[in-house]
Amino acid sequence: MATKESVLSKLPQELKLTYLKEITQDFSDEQKIGTGSFGTVYKGTLEDGDLIAVKKLQANSPLGRDKDFKTKVRDVMALKHENIVKMIGYCREEQTKSVERSGRYVHEETVETLLCYEYSPKGSLANYIYDGHDIIDWDIRFKIIKAICQGLLFLHTLSVPIIHMDLKPENLLMDERMVPKIADFGLARLFGEKATHIMTQNVMGSYGYIAPEYRYSGQVSLQADIYSLGILIMEITTGEKNISNDKDLPGMQYIENVRQIWTEEHIVSKYPKLDGTRFHEVKTCIKIGVECVKLQRKERPAINEIVEWLNGTR
Known part of the structure; x- marks a missing residue:
């Protein structure tokens, strides 16, 4: 055979x-x-x-x-x-x-x-990260976050960068080893080497993950992916889904809740068995997520900075 x-x-x-x-x-x-x-x-x-x-x-x-x-x-x-x-x-x-x-x-x-x-036998990441689903422990969550960032680093540092434009749990497929793979390039854009952003009137994407400058002004940039990545990192870290009823600023209430609620005390209550190293990892991921969703796109970190941050070299 x-x-x-x-x-x-x-x-x-x-x-x-x-x-x-x-x-x-x-x-x-x-x-x-x-x-x-x-x-x-x-x-x-x-x-x-x-x-x-x-x-x-x-x-x-x-x-x-x-x-x-x-x-x-x-x-x-x-x-x-x-x-x-x-x-x-x-x-x-x-x-x-x-x-x-x-x-x-x-x-x-x-x-x-x-x-x-x-074919990805484990389905999408959405099947695993939210409270009430098949719960995965922090070590696996952290590995998934780092792997997603490595995939995005690859896309953003190609000679002609690719902007995915639809990063969300449903578009991350898990292989048999629970390694995530960025999928669904239906909205992806090829990005000219010297461009900082491009404009479009045809705004499409997934509610709650779209960067505000793209939603309201049609700005397509690498930083739009970073915004989506920030929401994704927060969801993976907290186990809480970004559900927003605010149609004007989707995700803003979720972001504010994470910023306010996920203090050191809350992290301890959510992950009571973490040692010092892993506790620091959770704190770092929350901080990265919040930095990635800043309203001004130029204030968001680049993907190489995020990878360095996760690896403890920044």
């Missing part, structure tokens, strides 16, 4: 829609394993029984409508890092469908867009 590596290595980058339908049982509900930004993810079974994840993008997906789709996807496929999900292939095919219009059936052209990734 062929090994997993040999099967994957034989897959062409550009896959046929008929093949993806076959390995997902025609995108059946039984094969559905989750939903992400602008699409549904299905489990695909290869000929040797091994699995891949197939994301079927919605018609309104920004990536699906991107005129540079293939270039952008191949840029993501070229990424190789332990904390970045490995992209295996893609599909973009025009389909003709019969649609009823005013009592008559007409032919309508549609474009089906799909992305294929390595």
